[in-house]
Amino acid sequence: MASKATKKKRIKRSRKSVEQIRAQTYGDEPKWEDTEFLTKEQLSSKLGSAFNWYAQNASSSTHHKWFFEWLKKDDYTKDEIKALNARPKKSFFRFECAVARLLANGAPIAETQIKRHKETVQKWINEGEQFLEDKNEDSSEDQPNIQDRVKAVTIQYCSKIEPIIDTFISKNCRKTDFEMYTWLKTNQVKALHAKRIADWMSDIYDEVVCARDNSDEQLSEGYSFLSKPQLKRLVDFYATIIDDCNKWADNQKRSREPRKRKAITAKDLIKQLKYKKSDDTYKLVSINPENLLETSYLWVFNTHNRRLALYVAKDGGFQLKGSTLQNWNPEESHEKTIRKPNEVLPTVVQKGIRASQKRFSEIKAKKTPLTGRINSHCVLVRALR
Numbered sequence: 001m002a003s004k005a006t007k008k009k010r011i012k013r014s015r016k017s018v019e020q021i022r023a024q025t026y027g028d029e030p031k032w033e034d035t036e037f038l039t040k041e042q043l044s045s046k047l048g049s050a051f052n053w054y055a056q057n058a059s060s061s062t063h064h065k066w067f068f069e070w071l072k073k074d075d076y077t078k079d080e081i082k083a084l085n086a087r088p089k090k091s092f093f094r095f096e097c098a099v100a101r102l103l104a105n106g107a108p109i110a111e112t113q114i115k116r117h118k119e120t121v122q123k124w125i126n127e128g129e130q131f132l133e134d135k136n137e138d139s140s141e142d143q144p145n146i147q148d149r150v151k152a153v154t155i156q157y158c159s160k161i162e163p164i165i166d167t168f169i170s171k172n173c174r175k176t177d178f179e180m181y182t183w184l185k186t187n188q189v190k191a192l193h194a195k196r197i198a199d200w201m202s203d204i205y206d207e208v209v210c211a212r213d214n215s216d217e218q219l220s221e222g223y224s225f226l227s228k229p230q231l232k233r234l235v236d237f238y239a240t241i242i243d244d245c246n247k248w249a250d251n252q253k254r255s256r257e258p259r260k261r262k263a264i265t266a267k268d269l270i271k272q273l274k275y276k277k278s279d280d281t282y283k284l285v286s287i288n289p290e291n292l293l294e295t296s297y298l299w300v301f302n303t304h305n306r307r308l309a310l311y312v313a314k315d316g317g318f319q320l321k322g323s324t325l326q327n328w329n330p331e332e333s334h335e336k337t338i339r340k341p342n343e344v345l346p347t348v349v350q351k352g353i354r355a356s357q358k359r360f361s362e363i364k365a366k367k368t369p370l371t372g373r374i375n376s377h378c379v380l381v382r383a384l385r
Helices: 015-026 040-057 060-073 078-085 094-104 111-136 146-170 180-186 191-213 217-222 228-255 289-294 341-350 353-362
Strands: 297-302 307-312 319-321 324-326 334-337 378-384
Touching: 040 094, 040 146, 040 217, 060 078, 060 094, 078 111, 094 111, 111 146, 111 217, 146 191, 146 228, 180 228, 191 217, 191 228, 289 319, 289 378, 297 341, 307 341, 307 353, 341 353, 341 378
Parallel strands: none
Antiparallel strands: 297 307, 297 378, 307 334, 319 324
């Protein structure tokens, strides 16, 4: 029988062998002895190589560990370190962690870059303190405002995006399948948060642009581990992220259903209506004002000046705004002053619309235009459909 072909066993490389390969490729971690003998160009080149070494050889966890080791060496207080620990682990930029490692190892970093680095750290401390305050607040009292909530959610999203950017940089800024728009859609990011992510990334984008254009010496030095083509691709990558965030936010706003207005009931409309509920002198009682909104004719009697008004509604019926009657026909609506109310009002109250209008037309008084205003002297005598 033919012997079966033996399969070659796949050799698993241990973590140690991977680190040995990296050490052979990139060398050991840069040392900073005798740097005073280096020229400015040599020092700049060495710093660039150092940033490249950290980008290629250290994970996010290692960067995080180095950052907190530097904090202790740089005499930051326990409260400040506690505040920084409150931030999401992945929200620490690897570039700033690499700067911290260089400072801890005695690298001759320029004062302007150290100042910028410490400003970033202080910003992180402030954010961490806010996290701790929110955490310690009683859930039933003094809840954080909406801006604090939005900021916290934005930081969480950015902490998930940063490793993606780090991976893009570690792969020499080559073409990637990552699409920010798809990521936002998958995570159902709200429009407001997408806008804040764009603002957050814009600050880093501006720094990379300065490094690409050599408009800031310290930033150019900080990003010197990247070649010009790589910097250009990194700028484009950030620009795409920002553009996709803004597009997603705008599309979310367009597709959002308009807020449904609360239906206004007749009871709500008559809340501010001022009228006279009853009058003993003329023995009149007002109708329920809720009913007049469904009618076409309304008789109103002013007990103060003895004026009887007839309102005729337009299509859609009467409407009320405060204490003013609206949507009535000014050509068919008018009022007259009556000398003998007790003779005229019974017809208006008891007879049909034609008989009432006939009796009203027989009154020998001047027709006066109406304003629609109803006051505390007005009795809502009758409403007809």
